[in-house]
Amino acid sequence: MATSIRVGSACVRNILRTDGVIKQHVRQRWKWRHSGKRPEEAMTYEQRVAALAGEKPKVVNIGFKQPTPKDLEISEKKLDESEKKSLFEKDDETVIQSIHDLWYRSTWSRDMCLAAQHYGLYQDLFHGCFFYPQFPLNVCYEYDSESVTVVYNGNTIPPSEAEAVPQIEYDFVADKFYTLTLTAPDSHLQDNDSEYLHWLVGNIPGDDVSKGEELCSYLPPFPVRGTGFHRYVFMLYEHEKEIDFSKEKMPDNCMSLQQRTFQTSTFYKNLQDDITPVSVAFFQSEWDNSVTKTFWDKLEMKEPLFEFIHPSPYHPKQDKFPQAKPFNLYLDRYRDVKDLNEEVLKERLKTLSPLSPPPPPPKYPNIVQDKYAPSWLRLKNKHKRLREMHWEDMK
Incomplete structure (x- = not known):
C-alpha cells in the first residue's frame, strides 16, 4: 500500500511494508532542467558570434597601389x-x-577593381587577392572589314566573333616588358579549380604583342553546350626585364586540353618576384555553332554535351472506376499530349479570322453560366474561358 503527497517540488511517498513499518521515500523533482553548460561557464552571445565568424582571411593587394586622381x-x-x-x-x-x-x-581604377570582384575574377584566379588596374586594357576582335567587336567589362561575345587573334592596345611604360594571358576559369571539363589557357604571350616590348614570345598559340573560346555563359579573362603583367619562360613554353599549335590546363594562381606564385598584374579585361561567351567546329577541326575530339533531360511526368496506374474525381480531368491526364494540343488548336482556330485582328479578351470571362450542362462540361467550359489547365495555350 502506498500514498503520495506533493510538497513543493518534492514528492513524498509513504510506503507500508509487510512488517507494518511505514517508510517515507522522497523523490525530488527539479522545477527547471537546463541543458548544456552552466550560465557562468557558457559563452555569451557576443562570444558565440565571434566564434562563428572566425578570423577573416587577410585580403592582400598583389599589384601596385591605387593610382592617385589626376587633375581631380x-x-x-x-x-x-x-x-x-x-x-x-x-x-x-x-x-x-x-x-x-x-x-x-x-575613380576608374577603383571601379574596375570592384567590377572584377563582382564577377569573381580575383576569387577564382588569385584566391581572393586583388590588384588595382593601372590603365585600360583595350581588346577588340575584327568583326568585318569595317567594324570590330570590343571587349568591355563582362559583355557577351559569341564564339564565332572571337575566332581570330584579337588586337591588343594599352598604355605602356618605356623600357619595361609585359606578359599577356587569356584563360577560361569556367570551361575546364574535369577540374573546377583549373582553367584552360587560350593564349600566352610573354616578354612583350611595350604594347607590340606581335614582337612578344608566343608561349601558347591562340585558341578560340569553346563554351560547352548546355553550360551557360563562360568568362574569358585577359590578364596583363608588368616586369622590369625579360623572363625565362622555358617551363611555360608549349609546343607549336598545341591543341591538347591536358597540356592547356592552367592555374593563374600557380603561374603568378612561381613568378611573383618578377611580375606584377597591372590590368585586366574580360568578356562572356555562350555556345554557338562555331564551338562544334572548334572541337572537331582544332581539338580533334568529340564535342561534349551537357543538357538536362526532363523526366516524363509521373502518372499512377489508371483506375477503371476512379472515385471522387472529375472524369474528364482524370482522362485528360492519361491522354496523349498531341491529342490535347490538337484539340486546343482547333478551338483556337474557330475564333481567328485571317481578315480581322484577334478579338479582345472578355472583361468578365466567367460571367457565363451553363445551368443545364452536366458538371463535367461546366468545369471544362470554365477552364476554357479562364484559359486554365491545357487551355492556357489559347492566349
Whole structure:
C-alpha cells in the first residue's frame, strides 16, 4: 500500500511494508532542467558570434597601389554661366569624351577593381587577392572589314566573333616588358579549380604583342553546350626585364586540353618576384555553332554535351472506376499530349479570322453560366474561358 503527497517540488511517498513499518521515500523533482553548460561557464552571445565568424582571411593587394586622381580639381571646380553655356554648345561626342576622361582620372581604377570582384575574377584566379588596374586594357576582335567587336567589362561575345587573334592596345611604360594571358576559369571539363589557357604571350616590348614570345598559340573560346555563359579573362603583367619562360613554353599549335590546363594562381606564385598584374579585361561567351567546329577541326575530339533531360511526368496506374474525381480531368491526364494540343488548336482556330485582328479578351470571362450542362462540361467550359489547365495555350 502506498500514498503520495506533493510538497513543493518534492514528492513524498509513504510506503507500508509487510512488517507494518511505514517508510517515507522522497523523490525530488527539479522545477527547471537546463541543458548544456552552466550560465557562468557558457559563452555569451557576443562570444558565440565571434566564434562563428572566425578570423577573416587577410585580403592582400598583389599589384601596385591605387593610382592617385589626376587633375581631380577640375571635377570639383564650380563652373560659371559662360563655361556652362560653352560646355552645352559642344557636340555630344566631345562632352562624352570629357566625362570619360574625368572618370578615368578619378575613380576608374577603383571601379574596375570592384567590377572584377563582382564577377569573381580575383576569387577564382588569385584566391581572393586583388590588384588595382593601372590603365585600360583595350581588346577588340575584327568583326568585318569595317567594324570590330570590343571587349568591355563582362559583355557577351559569341564564339564565332572571337575566332581570330584579337588586337591588343594599352598604355605602356618605356623600357619595361609585359606578359599577356587569356584563360577560361569556367570551361575546364574535369577540374573546377583549373582553367584552360587560350593564349600566352610573354616578354612583350611595350604594347607590340606581335614582337612578344608566343608561349601558347591562340585558341578560340569553346563554351560547352548546355553550360551557360563562360568568362574569358585577359590578364596583363608588368616586369622590369625579360623572363625565362622555358617551363611555360608549349609546343607549336598545341591543341591538347591536358597540356592547356592552367592555374593563374600557380603561374603568378612561381613568378611573383618578377611580375606584377597591372590590368585586366574580360568578356562572356555562350555556345554557338562555331564551338562544334572548334572541337572537331582544332581539338580533334568529340564535342561534349551537357543538357538536362526532363523526366516524363509521373502518372499512377489508371483506375477503371476512379472515385471522387472529375472524369474528364482524370482522362485528360492519361491522354496523349498531341491529342490535347490538337484539340486546343482547333478551338483556337474557330475564333481567328485571317481578315480581322484577334478579338479582345472578355472583361468578365466567367460571367457565363451553363445551368443545364452536366458538371463535367461546366468545369471544362470554365477552364476554357479562364484559359486554365491545357487551355492556357489559347492566349
